[in-house]
Amino acid sequence: MSSEVFTILGSLDWSDIGLATLETLAMVGGSLLFTVILGLPLGVILFLTGPRQPLAHAQIYAVLSLLVNLLRSTPFVILLIVLIPFTVALIGTSIGVPGAIPPLVIGATPFFARLVENVLREVDRGIIEASQAMGATLPQIVFGALLPETFPGLLAAVTVTAITLVSYAAMSGVIGGGGLGDLAIRFGYQRFQTDVMVITVAVLLLLVQVLQVFGDRLVLRFSHK
Amino acid sequence: MIDIEHVSKHYVVDGIAVPALSDVSLRVEQGEVFGIIGVSGAGKSTLVRTLNLLERPDSGRVLVDGSDITLFSKTQLRSYRRKTGMIFQHFNLIGAKTVAENVRFPLKLTGEYTTAEIEQRVDELLELVELSGHRDKYPAQLSGGQKQRVGIARALANRPKLLLCDEATSALDPQTTQSILHLLLDINRRFGLTIVLITHEMDVIRAVCDRVAVLDQGVLVEQGRVAEVLLHPQHALTRALVQESCPQGESAKISARLNLPGPLLRLTFLGAITHQPVLQRIAAAFALGFNIIEGVIGHIKETPYGQITVQVIGAVPDLARLEAAFGEHSVRCELVQP
Numbered sequence: 001m002s003s004e005v006f007t008i009l010g011s012l013d014w015s016d017i018g019l020a021t022l023e024t025l026a027m028v029g030g031s032l033l034f035t036v037i038l039g040l041p042l043g044v045i046l047f048l049t050g051p052r053q054p055l056a057h058a059q060i061y062a063v064l065s066l067l068v069n070l071l072r073s074t075p076f077v078i079l080l081i082v083l084i085p086f087t088v089a090l091i092g093t094s095i096g097v098p099g100a101i102p103p104l105v106i107g108a109t110p111f112f113a114r115l116v117e118n119v120l121r122e123v124d125r126g127i128i129e130a131s132q133a134m135g136a137t138l139p140q141i142v143f144g145a146l147l148p149e150t151f152p153g154l155l156a157a158v159t160v161t162a163i164t165l166v167s168y169a170a171m172s173g174v175i176g177g178g179g180l181g182d183l184a185i186r187f188g189y190q191r192f193q194t195d196v197m198v199i200t201v202a203v204l205l206l207l208v209q210v211l212q213v214f215g216d217r218l219v220l221r222f223s224h225k
Numbered sequence: 226m227i228d229i230e231h232v233s234k235h236y237v238v239d240g241i242a243v244p245a246l247s248d249v250s251l252r253v254e255q256g257e258v259f260g261i262i263g264v265s266g267a268g269k270s271t272l273v274r275t276l277n278l279l280e281r282p283d284s285g286r287v288l289v290d291g292s293d294i295t296l297f298s299k300t301q302l303r304s305y306r307r308k309t310g311m312i313f314q315h316f317n318l319i320g321a322k323t324v325a326e327n328v329r330f331p332l333k334l335t336g337e338y339t340t341a342e343i344e345q346r347v348d349e350l351l352e353l354v355e356l357s358g359h360r361d362k363y364p365a366q367l368s369g370g371q372k373q374r375v376g377i378a379r380a381l382a383n384r385p386k387l388l389l390c391d392e393a394t395s396a397l398d399p400q401t402t403q404s405i406l407h408l409l410l411d412i413n414r415r416f417g418l419t420i421v422l423i424t425h426e427m428d429v430i431r432a433v434c435d436r437v438a439v440l441d442q443g444v445l446v447e448q449g450r451v452a453e454v455l456l457h458p459q460h461a462l463t464r465a466l467v468q469e470s471c472p473q474g475e476s477a478k479i480s481a482r483l484n485l486p487g488p489l490l491r492l493t494f495l496g497a498i499t500h501q502p503v504l505q506r507i508a509a510a511f512a513l514g515f516n517i518i519e520g521v522i523g524h525i526k527e528t529p530y531g532q533i534t535v536q537v538i539g540a541v542p543d544l545a546r547l548e549a550a551f552g553e554h555s556v557r558c559e560l561v562q563p
Contacts, residue, residue: 124317126313126315126316126317127318129279129313129317130313130317130318131330132279133389134307134330134331134379134383135302135304135305135307135334135335136334140334144330144334148322149320149321150321151321222321224321224363224365225320
Protein backbone atom coordinates (compact mmCIF):
# COMPACT_ATOMS: atom_id res chain seq x y z
CA MET A 1 0.00 0.00 0.00
CA SER A 2 2.63 2.46 1.03
CA SER A 3 4.72 1.64 -2.01
CA GLU A 4 1.63 2.13 -4.18
CA VAL A 5 1.06 5.61 -2.77
CA PHE A 6 4.72 6.30 -3.22
CA THR A 7 4.54 5.21 -6.84
CA ILE A 8 1.56 7.47 -7.51
CA LEU A 9 3.24 10.42 -5.85
CA GLY A 10 6.52 9.60 -7.52
CA SER A 11 4.92 9.90 -10.92
CA LEU A 12 3.74 13.44 -10.16
CA ASP A 13 5.42 16.44 -11.66
CA TRP A 14 6.21 18.27 -8.41
CA SER A 15 7.63 21.29 -10.20
CA ASP A 16 4.21 21.84 -11.85
CA ILE A 17 2.55 21.71 -8.46
CA GLY A 18 5.12 24.08 -6.98
CA LEU A 19 4.64 26.54 -9.82
CA ALA A 20 0.84 26.28 -9.55
CA THR A 21 1.05 26.96 -5.81
CA LEU A 22 3.14 30.05 -6.40
CA GLU A 23 0.70 31.22 -9.03
CA THR A 24 -2.19 30.74 -6.64
CA LEU A 25 -0.33 32.68 -3.97
CA ALA A 26 0.32 35.47 -6.48
CA MET A 27 -3.35 35.58 -7.47
CA VAL A 28 -4.54 35.60 -3.88
CA GLY A 29 -1.92 38.15 -2.78
CA GLY A 30 -2.45 40.48 -5.73
CA SER A 31 -6.23 40.39 -5.60
CA LEU A 32 -6.27 40.69 -1.79
CA LEU A 33 -4.22 43.88 -2.02
CA PHE A 34 -6.64 45.51 -4.47
CA THR A 35 -9.66 44.12 -2.65
CA VAL A 36 -8.54 45.83 0.56
CA ILE A 37 -7.65 49.06 -1.25
CA LEU A 38 -11.10 49.22 -2.85
CA GLY A 39 -13.21 47.41 -0.27
CA LEU A 40 -12.07 49.25 2.85
CA PRO A 41 -13.20 52.70 1.65
CA LEU A 42 -16.38 51.17 0.22
CA GLY A 43 -17.11 49.50 3.54
CA VAL A 44 -16.42 52.72 5.46
CA ILE A 45 -18.74 54.67 3.13
CA LEU A 46 -21.42 51.99 3.48
CA PHE A 47 -21.13 52.28 7.26
CA LEU A 48 -21.09 56.08 7.39
CA THR A 49 -24.08 56.50 5.05
CA GLY A 50 -26.07 53.81 6.85
CA PRO A 51 -29.07 54.56 9.06
CA ARG A 52 -28.35 56.78 12.10
CA GLN A 53 -24.67 57.11 11.19
CA PRO A 54 -22.72 60.37 10.86
CA LEU A 55 -23.31 60.67 7.09
CA ALA A 56 -26.69 58.89 7.02
CA HIS A 57 -28.01 59.14 3.46
CA ALA A 58 -30.78 56.75 2.48
CA GLN A 59 -30.33 57.02 -1.31
CA ILE A 60 -26.54 56.66 -1.43
CA TYR A 61 -26.71 53.79 1.02
CA ALA A 62 -29.46 52.05 -0.97
CA VAL A 63 -27.53 52.32 -4.26
CA LEU A 64 -24.24 51.09 -2.77
CA SER A 65 -25.99 48.34 -0.90
CA LEU A 66 -27.78 47.17 -4.05
CA LEU A 67 -24.51 47.17 -6.01
CA VAL A 68 -22.81 45.12 -3.31
CA ASN A 69 -25.70 42.65 -3.13
CA LEU A 70 -25.84 42.35 -6.92
CA LEU A 71 -22.17 41.39 -7.11
CA ARG A 72 -22.41 39.11 -4.10
CA SER A 73 -25.46 37.26 -5.36
CA THR A 74 -23.87 36.52 -8.75
CA PRO A 75 -22.16 33.12 -8.55
CA PHE A 76 -18.44 33.69 -8.94
CA VAL A 77 -18.17 31.31 -11.91
CA ILE A 78 -20.73 33.44 -13.79
CA LEU A 79 -18.95 36.63 -12.74
CA LEU A 80 -15.70 35.22 -14.12
CA ILE A 81 -17.25 34.68 -17.53
CA VAL A 82 -19.28 37.90 -17.63
CA LEU A 83 -16.18 39.94 -16.81
CA ILE A 84 -13.96 38.50 -19.57
CA PRO A 85 -14.47 41.46 -21.97
CA PHE A 86 -13.89 43.91 -19.12
CA THR A 87 -10.68 42.15 -18.07
CA VAL A 88 -9.38 42.12 -21.65
CA ALA A 89 -10.15 45.82 -22.00
CA LEU A 90 -8.44 46.56 -18.69
CA ILE A 91 -5.20 44.57 -18.93
CA GLY A 92 -5.17 43.04 -22.40
CA THR A 93 -5.71 39.40 -21.42
CA SER A 94 -8.25 37.31 -19.53
CA ILE A 95 -6.06 34.30 -18.83
CA GLY A 96 -3.14 33.45 -16.57
CA VAL A 97 -2.42 35.09 -13.22
CA PRO A 98 -2.92 38.70 -14.39
CA GLY A 99 -6.17 37.82 -16.18
CA ALA A 100 -7.59 36.30 -13.00
CA ILE A 101 -6.95 39.30 -10.77
CA PRO A 102 -9.65 41.74 -11.99
CA PRO A 103 -12.54 39.28 -11.60
CA LEU A 104 -11.15 38.15 -8.26
CA VAL A 105 -11.02 41.75 -7.03
CA ILE A 106 -14.50 42.50 -8.33
CA GLY A 107 -15.84 39.32 -6.79
CA ALA A 108 -14.22 39.83 -3.38
CA THR A 109 -14.49 43.61 -2.93
CA PRO A 110 -18.26 43.69 -2.18
CA PHE A 111 -17.82 40.76 0.18
CA PHE A 112 -14.98 42.48 2.03
CA ALA A 113 -16.82 45.83 2.03
CA ARG A 114 -19.83 44.23 3.71
CA LEU A 115 -17.57 42.61 6.30
CA VAL A 116 -15.96 46.01 6.97
CA GLU A 117 -19.38 47.62 7.36
CA ASN A 118 -20.40 44.96 9.87
CA VAL A 119 -17.17 45.30 11.83
CA LEU A 120 -17.65 49.09 12.04
CA ARG A 121 -21.24 48.69 13.16
CA GLU A 122 -20.00 46.77 16.17
CA VAL A 123 -18.24 49.88 17.45
CA ASP A 124 -19.97 51.40 20.45
CA ARG A 125 -21.84 54.49 19.24
CA GLY A 126 -20.52 56.25 22.30
CA ILE A 127 -17.04 56.29 20.80
CA ILE A 128 -18.26 58.22 17.76
CA GLU A 129 -20.27 60.48 20.03
CA ALA A 130 -17.27 61.13 22.28
CA SER A 131 -15.12 61.95 19.24
CA GLN A 132 -17.76 64.34 17.94
CA ALA A 133 -17.98 65.95 21.37
CA MET A 134 -14.20 66.50 21.25
CA GLY A 135 -14.61 68.42 18.01
CA ALA A 136 -13.16 65.76 15.72
CA THR A 137 -13.75 66.08 11.98
CA LEU A 138 -15.20 63.08 10.15
CA PRO A 139 -11.78 61.98 8.79
CA GLN A 140 -10.37 62.33 12.33
CA ILE A 141 -13.18 60.14 13.66
CA VAL A 142 -12.59 57.52 10.94
CA PHE A 143 -8.81 57.43 11.11
CA GLY A 144 -8.32 58.35 14.75
CA ALA A 145 -11.09 56.35 16.38
CA LEU A 146 -13.08 53.97 14.16
CA LEU A 147 -10.28 52.26 12.27
CA PRO A 148 -7.91 51.88 15.25
CA GLU A 149 -10.80 50.60 17.38
CA THR A 150 -11.81 48.01 14.79
CA PHE A 151 -8.31 47.03 13.64
CA PRO A 152 -8.48 43.47 15.01
CA GLY A 153 -11.93 42.99 13.47
CA LEU A 154 -10.67 44.33 10.15
CA LEU A 155 -7.74 41.89 10.27
CA ALA A 156 -10.22 39.06 10.82
CA ALA A 157 -12.23 40.33 7.82
CA VAL A 158 -9.06 40.35 5.69
CA THR A 159 -8.34 36.78 6.77
CA VAL A 160 -11.81 35.59 5.82
CA THR A 161 -11.52 37.42 2.51
CA ALA A 162 -8.09 35.90 1.79
CA ILE A 163 -9.54 32.43 2.33
CA THR A 164 -12.48 33.20 0.06
CA LEU A 165 -9.97 34.40 -2.52
CA VAL A 166 -8.11 31.07 -2.35
CA SER A 167 -11.27 29.27 -3.42
CA TYR A 168 -12.15 31.98 -5.98
CA ALA A 169 -8.63 31.76 -7.39
CA ALA A 170 -8.99 28.00 -7.76
CA MET A 171 -12.29 28.56 -9.56
CA SER A 172 -10.68 30.94 -12.00
CA GLY A 173 -8.91 27.85 -13.42
CA VAL A 174 -12.21 27.21 -15.27
CA ILE A 175 -11.65 30.18 -17.57
CA GLY A 176 -7.92 29.76 -17.93
CA GLY A 177 -6.63 31.44 -14.80
CA GLY A 178 -3.38 29.96 -13.54
CA GLY A 179 -2.59 28.19 -10.31
CA LEU A 180 -3.81 25.12 -8.52
CA GLY A 181 -7.35 25.31 -9.87
CA ASP A 182 -6.06 25.32 -13.41
CA LEU A 183 -3.86 22.30 -12.61
CA ALA A 184 -6.76 20.45 -11.02
CA ILE A 185 -9.02 21.07 -13.99
CA ARG A 186 -6.52 20.28 -16.75
CA PHE A 187 -4.90 17.24 -15.16
CA GLY A 188 -7.16 16.07 -12.38
CA TYR A 189 -10.46 16.54 -14.22
CA GLN A 190 -9.78 16.47 -17.94
CA ARG A 191 -7.05 13.76 -17.83
CA PHE A 192 -8.44 11.77 -14.93
CA GLN A 193 -5.24 12.15 -12.88
CA THR A 194 -6.75 11.62 -9.45
CA ASP A 195 -3.39 12.03 -7.75
CA VAL A 196 -3.08 15.60 -9.05
CA MET A 197 -6.57 16.33 -7.83
CA VAL A 198 -5.81 14.97 -4.37
CA ILE A 199 -2.54 16.87 -4.07
CA THR A 200 -4.21 20.09 -5.27
CA VAL A 201 -6.92 19.81 -2.68
CA ALA A 202 -4.32 19.02 -0.02
CA VAL A 203 -2.23 22.08 -0.92
CA LEU A 204 -5.34 24.27 -0.94
CA LEU A 205 -6.34 22.93 2.46
CA LEU A 206 -2.88 23.63 3.81
CA LEU A 207 -2.99 27.15 2.37
CA VAL A 208 -6.36 27.89 3.98
CA GLN A 209 -5.17 26.46 7.28
CA VAL A 210 -2.00 28.56 7.28
CA LEU A 211 -3.93 31.71 6.39
CA GLN A 212 -6.47 31.14 9.17
CA VAL A 213 -3.87 30.44 11.84
CA PHE A 214 -1.74 33.40 10.77
CA GLY A 215 -4.83 35.65 10.66
CA ASP A 216 -5.98 34.54 14.10
CA ARG A 217 -2.53 35.22 15.51
CA LEU A 218 -2.54 38.73 14.11
CA VAL A 219 -6.02 39.43 15.45
CA LEU A 220 -4.95 38.28 18.90
CA ARG A 221 -1.77 40.33 18.72
CA PHE A 222 -3.76 43.55 18.17
CA SER A 223 -6.71 42.87 20.48
CA HIS A 224 -6.82 44.76 23.74
CA LYS A 225 -10.15 43.54 24.99
CA MET B 226 -22.34 81.76 31.41
CA ILE B 227 -24.88 79.59 29.65
CA ASP B 228 -28.45 80.50 28.86
CA ILE B 229 -30.78 77.87 27.54
CA GLU B 230 -33.79 79.73 26.21
CA HIS B 231 -37.09 78.04 25.35
CA VAL B 232 -35.44 74.92 24.02
CA SER B 233 -37.72 72.22 22.63
CA LYS B 234 -36.84 68.97 20.96
CA HIS B 235 -38.83 65.96 19.83
CA TYR B 236 -37.98 62.56 18.43
CA VAL B 237 -39.95 60.60 15.93
CA VAL B 238 -40.56 57.05 17.11
CA ASP B 239 -42.49 54.78 14.74
CA GLY B 240 -43.85 57.80 12.93
CA ILE B 241 -45.11 59.43 16.12
CA ALA B 242 -43.59 62.62 17.47
CA VAL B 243 -42.44 62.15 21.05
CA PRO B 244 -41.45 65.32 22.92
CA ALA B 245 -38.08 65.07 24.66
CA LEU B 246 -37.77 68.66 25.84
CA SER B 247 -40.63 71.14 26.11
CA ASP B 248 -39.78 74.82 26.35
CA VAL B 249 -36.86 74.43 28.74
CA SER B 250 -35.12 77.58 29.93
CA LEU B 251 -32.32 77.76 32.44
CA ARG B 252 -29.17 79.68 33.23
CA VAL B 253 -25.85 78.27 34.38
CA GLU B 254 -23.47 80.74 35.97
CA GLN B 255 -19.75 80.83 35.29
CA GLY B 256 -17.84 78.50 37.61
CA GLU B 257 -20.78 76.78 39.26
CA VAL B 258 -21.68 73.11 39.38
CA PHE B 259 -25.14 72.81 37.95
CA GLY B 260 -27.09 69.59 38.30
CA ILE B 261 -30.00 68.36 36.24
CA ILE B 262 -31.93 65.55 37.87
CA GLY B 263 -34.81 63.42 36.67
CA VAL B 264 -35.88 59.85 36.22
CA SER B 265 -34.78 57.98 33.11
CA GLY B 266 -36.54 59.17 30.00
CA ALA B 267 -36.99 62.65 31.44
CA GLY B 268 -34.87 64.24 28.71
CA LYS B 269 -31.74 64.88 30.82
CA SER B 270 -29.37 63.37 28.28
CA THR B 271 -30.98 65.32 25.48
CA LEU B 272 -30.78 68.53 27.49
CA VAL B 273 -27.09 68.20 28.35
CA ARG B 274 -26.37 67.32 24.71
CA THR B 275 -27.89 70.57 23.51
CA LEU B 276 -24.95 72.26 25.24
CA ASN B 277 -22.51 70.88 22.67
CA LEU B 278 -25.12 70.25 19.98
CA LEU B 279 -24.76 66.50 19.94
CA GLU B 280 -28.50 67.06 19.98
CA ARG B 281 -29.76 70.04 18.02
CA PRO B 282 -32.88 71.69 19.49
CA ASP B 283 -35.93 72.00 17.22
CA SER B 284 -36.44 75.50 18.56
CA GLY B 285 -35.00 77.85 21.13
CA ARG B 286 -31.52 79.24 21.67
CA VAL B 287 -28.45 78.02 23.50
CA LEU B 288 -26.36 81.03 24.43
CA VAL B 289 -22.82 80.49 25.65
CA ASP B 290 -21.08 83.68 26.72
CA GLY B 291 -23.65 85.55 24.68
CA SER B 292 -23.33 83.70 21.38
CA ASP B 293 -26.00 81.33 20.15
CA ILE B 294 -24.20 78.06 19.48
CA THR B 295 -27.10 76.76 17.36
CA LEU B 296 -26.07 79.36 14.76
CA PHE B 297 -22.40 78.31 14.69
CA SER B 298 -20.83 77.18 11.42
CA LYS B 299 -19.32 73.69 11.32
CA THR B 300 -15.85 75.11 11.99
CA GLN B 301 -17.06 77.33 14.83
CA LEU B 302 -18.91 74.40 16.35
CA ARG B 303 -15.80 72.21 16.20
CA SER B 304 -13.65 74.76 17.93
CA TYR B 305 -16.39 75.34 20.52
CA ARG B 306 -16.59 71.58 21.14
CA ARG B 307 -12.82 71.43 21.58
CA LYS B 308 -13.26 73.91 24.44
CA THR B 309 -16.13 71.92 25.96
CA GLY B 310 -15.27 68.66 27.69
CA MET B 311 -17.69 65.81 28.10
CA ILE B 312 -17.63 62.62 30.13
CA PHE B 313 -20.02 59.71 29.80
CA GLN B 314 -21.72 57.02 31.84
CA HIS B 315 -19.94 54.28 29.91
CA PHE B 316 -16.70 56.27 29.55
CA ASN B 317 -16.55 55.85 25.74
CA LEU B 318 -12.80 55.36 25.68
CA ILE B 319 -11.11 53.94 22.61
CA GLY B 320 -10.33 50.37 23.65
CA ALA B 321 -7.53 49.97 21.12
CA LYS B 322 -5.64 52.96 22.52
CA THR B 323 -3.67 53.10 25.74
CA VAL B 324 -4.53 55.51 28.55
CA ALA B 325 -1.95 58.00 27.26
CA GLU B 326 -3.14 57.63 23.66
CA ASN B 327 -6.74 58.23 24.70
CA VAL B 328 -5.74 61.46 26.44
CA ARG B 329 -3.52 62.45 23.51
CA PHE B 330 -6.38 62.07 21.01
CA PRO B 331 -8.19 65.38 21.70
CA LEU B 332 -4.85 67.20 21.83
CA LYS B 333 -3.87 65.92 18.40
CA LEU B 334 -7.24 66.90 16.93
CA THR B 335 -6.53 70.59 17.22
CA GLY B 336 -3.24 70.54 15.34
CA GLU B 337 -2.13 73.40 17.58
CA TYR B 338 0.46 71.67 19.72
CA THR B 339 3.93 70.28 19.09
CA THR B 340 4.63 66.68 20.04
CA ALA B 341 6.61 67.84 23.08
CA GLU B 342 3.73 70.07 24.23
CA ILE B 343 1.28 67.21 23.80
CA GLU B 344 3.44 64.83 25.84
CA GLN B 345 3.86 67.38 28.61
CA ARG B 346 0.12 67.98 28.74
CA VAL B 347 -0.62 64.23 28.79
CA ASP B 348 1.74 63.85 31.76
CA GLU B 349 0.10 66.77 33.59
CA LEU B 350 -3.38 65.39 32.99
CA LEU B 351 -2.52 61.87 34.08
CA GLU B 352 -0.98 63.28 37.22
CA LEU B 353 -4.11 65.32 37.89
CA VAL B 354 -6.32 62.23 37.72
CA GLU B 355 -3.72 60.11 39.55
CA LEU B 356 -3.13 57.67 36.73
CA SER B 357 0.52 58.38 35.96
CA GLY B 358 1.39 54.75 36.67
CA HIS B 359 -1.17 53.45 34.20
CA ARG B 360 -0.28 55.42 31.09
CA ASP B 361 0.52 52.41 28.92
CA LYS B 362 -2.39 50.25 30.03
CA TYR B 363 -5.43 49.63 27.87
CA PRO B 364 -8.93 50.56 29.11
CA ALA B 365 -9.86 46.87 29.46
CA GLN B 366 -7.14 46.59 32.13
CA LEU B 367 -8.64 49.38 34.26
CA SER B 368 -11.42 49.50 36.84
CA GLY B 369 -14.54 51.56 36.19
CA GLY B 370 -13.30 54.43 38.34
CA GLN B 371 -9.95 54.47 36.57
CA LYS B 372 -11.69 54.48 33.20
CA GLN B 373 -13.74 57.49 34.25
CA ARG B 374 -10.53 59.21 35.37
CA VAL B 375 -9.14 58.67 31.88
CA GLY B 376 -12.42 60.10 30.57
CA ILE B 377 -11.95 63.16 32.79
CA ALA B 378 -8.31 63.63 31.73
CA ARG B 379 -9.37 63.38 28.10
CA ALA B 380 -12.23 65.85 28.62
CA LEU B 381 -9.90 68.37 30.26
CA ALA B 382 -7.13 68.02 27.68
CA ASN B 383 -7.86 71.20 25.75
CA ARG B 384 -8.45 73.26 28.91
CA PRO B 385 -12.22 73.56 28.49
CA LYS B 386 -14.31 76.23 30.18
CA LEU B 387 -17.27 73.91 30.47
CA LEU B 388 -17.47 70.25 31.42
CA LEU B 389 -20.58 68.21 30.66
CA CYS B 390 -21.14 65.06 32.69
CA ASP B 391 -23.65 62.56 31.36
CA GLU B 392 -24.48 60.22 34.28
CA ALA B 393 -20.74 60.09 34.90
CA THR B 394 -21.00 58.09 38.10
CA SER B 395 -24.05 55.95 37.36
CA ALA B 396 -22.00 52.92 36.34
CA LEU B 397 -19.74 53.12 39.40
CA ASP B 398 -19.99 51.69 42.89
CA PRO B 399 -20.74 54.12 45.76
CA GLN B 400 -17.12 54.43 46.92
CA THR B 401 -15.78 55.06 43.44
CA THR B 402 -18.62 57.49 42.86
CA GLN B 403 -17.42 59.50 45.86
CA SER B 404 -13.84 59.64 44.61
CA ILE B 405 -14.94 60.74 41.12
CA LEU B 406 -17.23 63.39 42.62
CA HIS B 407 -14.35 64.68 44.75
CA LEU B 408 -12.17 64.87 41.67
CA LEU B 409 -14.86 66.84 39.82
CA LEU B 410 -15.24 69.26 42.74
CA ASP B 411 -11.48 69.66 42.94
CA ILE B 412 -11.30 70.47 39.23
CA ASN B 413 -14.21 72.87 39.55
CA ARG B 414 -12.37 74.81 42.27
CA ARG B 415 -8.85 74.69 40.89
CA PHE B 416 -9.67 75.68 37.33
CA GLY B 417 -12.92 77.60 37.88
CA LEU B 418 -14.45 75.16 35.43
CA THR B 419 -18.22 75.32 34.97
CA ILE B 420 -19.74 71.85 35.32
CA VAL B 421 -23.16 70.76 34.12
CA LEU B 422 -24.02 67.27 35.24
CA ILE B 423 -27.04 65.08 34.84
CA THR B 424 -27.95 62.30 37.21
CA HIS B 425 -30.89 60.39 38.58
CA GLU B 426 -29.40 60.35 42.08
CA MET B 427 -30.12 63.12 44.56
CA ASP B 428 -26.98 62.06 46.46
CA VAL B 429 -24.82 63.21 43.54
CA ILE B 430 -26.63 66.55 43.44
CA ARG B 431 -26.19 66.97 47.20
CA ALA B 432 -22.50 66.11 47.09
CA VAL B 433 -21.31 68.49 44.38
CA CYS B 434 -23.92 70.83 42.95
CA ASP B 435 -24.53 74.48 43.71
CA ARG B 436 -27.82 74.62 41.91
CA VAL B 437 -30.18 72.02 40.55
CA ALA B 438 -32.94 71.76 37.98
CA VAL B 439 -35.55 69.00 38.08
CA LEU B 440 -36.72 67.64 34.76
CA ASP B 441 -39.93 65.66 34.40
CA GLN B 442 -40.92 64.31 30.99
CA GLY B 443 -39.10 67.07 29.18
CA VAL B 444 -40.48 69.84 31.37
CA LEU B 445 -38.42 71.77 33.91
CA VAL B 446 -40.55 71.55 37.04
CA GLU B 447 -38.29 73.07 39.66
CA GLN B 448 -34.93 74.76 39.94
CA GLY B 449 -32.96 76.60 42.56
CA ARG B 450 -30.13 76.36 45.07
CA VAL B 451 -29.56 72.77 46.12
CA ALA B 452 -30.25 73.44 49.82
CA GLU B 453 -33.54 75.11 49.03
CA VAL B 454 -34.73 72.41 46.63
CA LEU B 455 -33.54 69.57 48.84
CA LEU B 456 -34.94 70.88 52.11
CA HIS B 457 -38.14 72.38 50.76
CA PRO B 458 -39.02 70.51 47.58
CA GLN B 459 -42.10 71.94 45.88
CA HIS B 460 -42.88 69.52 43.09
CA ALA B 461 -44.10 65.97 43.72
CA LEU B 462 -41.25 64.49 41.64
CA THR B 463 -38.65 66.46 43.56
CA ARG B 464 -40.14 65.23 46.84
CA ALA B 465 -40.02 61.68 45.54
CA LEU B 466 -36.37 62.06 44.53
CA VAL B 467 -35.43 63.59 47.89
CA GLN B 468 -37.35 60.87 49.64
CA GLU B 469 -35.42 58.22 47.73
CA SER B 470 -32.05 59.51 48.90
CA CYS B 471 -33.05 60.10 52.55
CA PRO B 472 -36.38 58.54 53.42
CA GLN B 473 -38.52 60.81 55.57
CA GLY B 474 -42.19 61.51 55.95
CA GLU B 475 -43.18 58.49 58.02
CA SER B 476 -43.29 60.61 61.18
CA ALA B 477 -47.06 60.58 61.57
CA LYS B 478 -47.17 56.78 61.31
CA ILE B 479 -44.28 56.36 63.70
CA SER B 480 -45.79 58.66 66.34
CA ALA B 481 -49.16 56.93 66.02
CA ARG B 482 -47.45 53.61 66.63
CA LEU B 483 -45.56 55.02 69.64
CA ASN B 484 -48.90 56.32 70.91
CA LEU B 485 -47.32 59.40 72.47
CA PRO B 486 -49.18 62.67 72.76
CA GLY B 487 -47.56 65.88 71.60
CA PRO B 488 -47.21 67.80 68.37
CA LEU B 489 -44.73 66.90 65.64
CA LEU B 490 -42.32 69.58 64.46
CA ARG B 491 -39.99 69.48 61.48
CA LEU B 492 -36.76 71.36 62.17
CA THR B 493 -34.43 72.37 59.38
CA PHE B 494 -30.83 73.33 60.12
CA LEU B 495 -28.48 74.77 57.54
CA GLY B 496 -24.89 75.83 58.05
CA ALA B 497 -22.83 75.97 61.26
CA ILE B 498 -25.96 75.89 63.45
CA THR B 499 -26.37 72.24 62.44
CA HIS B 500 -23.62 71.32 64.87
CA GLN B 501 -24.89 73.46 67.79
CA PRO B 502 -26.90 71.95 70.66
CA VAL B 503 -30.00 73.93 69.73
CA LEU B 504 -32.47 71.27 70.77
CA GLN B 505 -30.94 71.01 74.20
CA ARG B 506 -30.93 74.80 74.70
CA ILE B 507 -34.57 75.13 73.73
CA ALA B 508 -35.57 72.10 75.75
CA ALA B 509 -33.93 73.70 78.78
CA ALA B 510 -35.45 77.13 78.18
CA PHE B 511 -38.98 75.76 77.81
CA ALA B 512 -38.61 72.83 80.24
CA LEU B 513 -39.58 70.40 77.50
CA GLY B 514 -38.38 67.14 76.08
CA PHE B 515 -37.85 66.37 72.37
CA ASN B 516 -38.29 62.90 71.01
CA ILE B 517 -36.50 62.62 67.66
CA ILE B 518 -38.75 60.57 65.38
CA GLU B 519 -36.74 60.61 62.20
CA GLY B 520 -34.32 62.79 60.33
CA VAL B 521 -31.11 63.27 58.45
CA ILE B 522 -27.92 65.16 59.17
CA GLY B 523 -25.33 65.55 56.49
CA HIS B 524 -23.73 67.92 54.04
CA ILE B 525 -24.99 69.70 51.00
CA LYS B 526 -21.77 70.13 49.06
CA GLU B 527 -19.71 71.42 52.02
CA THR B 528 -22.51 73.03 54.00
CA PRO B 529 -23.73 71.03 56.98
CA TYR B 530 -27.48 70.60 57.17
CA GLY B 531 -30.00 68.65 59.13
CA GLN B 532 -33.67 68.02 58.89
CA ILE B 533 -35.32 66.21 61.78
CA THR B 534 -38.84 65.57 62.91
CA VAL B 535 -39.32 65.77 66.68
CA GLN B 536 -42.21 65.17 68.96
CA VAL B 537 -42.63 67.67 71.74
CA ILE B 538 -42.86 65.95 75.10
CA GLY B 539 -44.27 67.76 78.11
CA ALA B 540 -46.53 70.72 78.67
CA VAL B 541 -46.60 72.27 75.23
CA PRO B 542 -46.38 76.04 75.39
CA ASP B 543 -47.56 78.47 72.79
CA LEU B 544 -46.28 76.94 69.52
CA ALA B 545 -45.64 80.37 68.05
CA ARG B 546 -43.18 81.12 70.87
CA LEU B 547 -41.43 77.82 70.29
CA GLU B 548 -41.15 78.55 66.57
CA ALA B 549 -39.78 81.99 67.32
CA ALA B 550 -37.19 80.50 69.66
CA PHE B 551 -35.98 78.13 66.94
CA GLY B 552 -36.06 81.04 64.52
CA GLU B 553 -33.64 82.96 66.73
CA HIS B 554 -31.16 80.15 66.16
CA SER B 555 -31.87 80.27 62.38
CA VAL B 556 -33.58 76.92 62.63
CA ARG B 557 -36.69 76.67 60.53
CA CYS B 558 -39.57 75.12 62.43
CA GLU B 559 -42.72 73.77 60.81
CA LEU B 560 -45.66 72.09 62.43
CA VAL B 561 -46.18 68.66 60.88
CA GLN B 562 -48.98 67.47 63.13
CA PRO B 563 -50.59 69.31 66.04
